[in-house]
Amino acid sequence: MKIRSLLLHATFRNIYGAVLGASLLFAGQVSAQVKFDNILYGASYYHEYMPTERLEKDVQLMQDAGVSVVRLAESSWSGFEPQEGKFEFAWMDRIIERLHKAGIKVIVGTPTYSIPAWLWKKHPDILIQYADGRKIGYGIRQNVDFTNPTFLKYAEIIVRKIAEHYAKNPAVIGWQVDNETLTRNAANPSFQAGFLNYIKEKFKTTDELNRIWGLNYWGMALNNWDEFPDRQSVTNTGYKLEWERYKMKVIADYLTWQTNIVGEYKRKDQFVMHCFMTTPEIDKPQTSRAMDLLGLNKYPPVQDKCTGSEYAMAGDYLRSVKNKNYIVTETTGQTTGWDSKEQYPPYDGQLRLNVYSNIGSGANMVAYWHWHSLHYGQETYWKGILSQDLQPNRVYKEMATTAKDLKKFGSHLVNLKIKPEVAILFSYDSNHALNIMPYKDGSDAYRSQTDQLHRALYNNSVAVDYVFADRPKLKDYKMIIVPPLYTASDSLLNALSDYVKDGGQVVMMFKSGFTDQNNMVRPVIAPGPLRQACGFYYQEFANIKDLKLKNNPFAIAEKDNSVTDWAELIIPETAKPLAYYDHPFYSRYPAITSNQFGKGTLVYEGCKPSDILQEKILLAAMERAGIKTVDQNIHFPLITKQGINDFGRKVHFYYNYSGQERSLSYIHKDGKELTTDQSVKNGGQIILAPWGVKIVEEQ
Secondary structure: OOOOOOOOOHHHHHHHHHHHHHHHHHHHHOOOOOOOOOOOEEEEHHHHOOOOOOHHHHHHHHHHOOEEEEEEEOOHHHHHEEEEOOOOHHHHHHHHHHHHHHEEEEEEEOOOOOOOHHHHHHHHHHHHEEEOOOOOOOOOOOOOOOOOOOHHHHHHHHHHHHHHHHOOOOOOOEEEEOOOOOOOOOOOOHHHHHHHHHHHHHHOOOOOHHHHHHHHHHOOOOOOOOOOOOOOOOOOOOHHHHHHHHHHHHHHHHHHHHHHHOOOOOOOOOEOOOEEOOOOOHHHHHHEEEOOOOOEEEEOOHHHHOEEEHHHHHHHHHHHHHHOOOOEEEEOOOOOOOOOOOOOOOOOOOHHHHHHHHHOOOEEEEEEEOOEEOOOOOOOOOOEEOOOOOOOOHHHHHHHHHHHHHHHHHHHOOOEEOOEEEEEEEEEHHHHHHOOOOOOOOOOHHHHHHHHHHHHOOOOOEEEEEEEEOOOOHHHEEEEEEEOOOEEOOOHHHHHHHHHHHHOEEEEOOOOOOOOOOOOOOOOOHHHHHHHHHHEEEEEEEEEEEEEOOOOOOOHHHHHHHEEEEEEEEEEEEOOOEEEEEEHHHHEEEEEEEEEEEOOEEEEOOOOOHHHHHHHHHHHHHHOOOOOOHHHHHOOOOOEEEEEEOOEEEEEEEEOOOOOEEEEEEEOOOEEEOOOOOOOOOOOEEEEEOOEEEEEEEE
């Protein structure tokens, strides 16, 4: 059975309602029987950008380096369909055939994120139009409103053609649908029409919408749906939040649609995934529901800014989405940048260190963007493994050394099972709502807080999962950390209260519980449903900058004894103050409190602590929860991670994110260090070279 073009309707709801309704017939077949028996290691490869005679040389260099996987095709719609209805596959067949002959596995991308010139010329209306009426031109990728029915008609054709052609190819192990998908601020007529249909379906009547959004404010109540405004000038916070939710739904529906189309053709041993960035515009649990696994595109800084924290945060986040291992589809080979202003190649050892940084967080594959550096175009300076001279170099040699090691012991690292006892509660709604109504200059205030919390745990070698606000699995963890939960339903806040009452440990940040699920401020004393669990109330708040805490209650360096950004003027009821502001006015109000509620404890931060102060608060909560271990005696730049491998053995990773040799005591069961094949005894010393890594498998 094939889904033929149902993409003839004018609204997003009709487009995807029809397509998804039919394609969900295949959703049960999408789950692949995928088996990773070793870590895959490779790069994206675009032979079409190179001289024809390079294929043989490139593949031979890949073989020599130990490359086991390449990703290709996601940018090549114009190669597969150079003219409308004229399809050419021989050029890619030749590439895949040569890779297969070399024993290199292939991931094929659907090429829908970069349209051919003939398509925009014939249908310019498919290009993105912004809310203010400006239109994007041709000449940049990701320039299409993918709710447009004309675009979807052509996209369906090319996806089907490629899936049908390559699904049976023995070299192909998986599929990537689209690439780094975002709506890119599209506000085309079809996008706006889809949003209106989404609002009608959710709120049913304009009277209900007027009530929930408070549209009597400024006299903007609607009489009927014809009066519903476009996005451009809207100030209502409820509208803005629903617009962000709709954007996430658009992405989820679009990628699910493609996933299910590919699912009609693919073999059961092939996976379908998408290469996600860590941007919060994408609801990854919703978007990946029909996918087999998640891919990650991440480019952290290198040289003296190489910390591993960005890989750990992104890896923990993606691993938590489906509670399974993920793959890294793009990361730094040499340098990055759309110009040559920030060209910082990795130091010796950092390429290898970063590979194991990802594997230690649950990655089953690490691949670079890309194999060879480009000789033209916007990404000339976003360099791959080979430079523009296309010759083996320092980075190539380090990749080859790492590939050799993975071939030897990668089977002991693949499918690593990581089971943290601590989780960070992530709320897409709170992220959007705090960007809509920020409490500090700049954007991403919510994300900066989640990153700080994760970094505080990471710096102390604490394993972390994420749980998601619309589907929280709180009872799977002994400790839950809550970044500013600004927008949340009563049911979620009550679930957190019940978790504490039943014995859970919670560390919660300011602004939590202030607005409901519609981004409307609760008409009760803050923190609303959290009041009993928090043990306090407040009626005032203030912006602050760098206030000290009175008497340095956490006994840290004075420069770190500070809080900033926000202060809720907390009035304790049952809560115990842990710290007060050192200030003539604010000193009467606690900055940080702890409340025993039922069998558990909730620590509340009414302000933003410094990084070191945050570490102290979280480690104290872990100790109270009984989950602080000897691994927490290790501190950045030394980091350790652990997991259980396919042989049922515990594996310990030790990383040195510094340019100096360092040592530590091994404090676990006797084992073997995999990179050297040497035995390691409990109490023995582990020496870590600058930017080095050691991996011990318990015996």
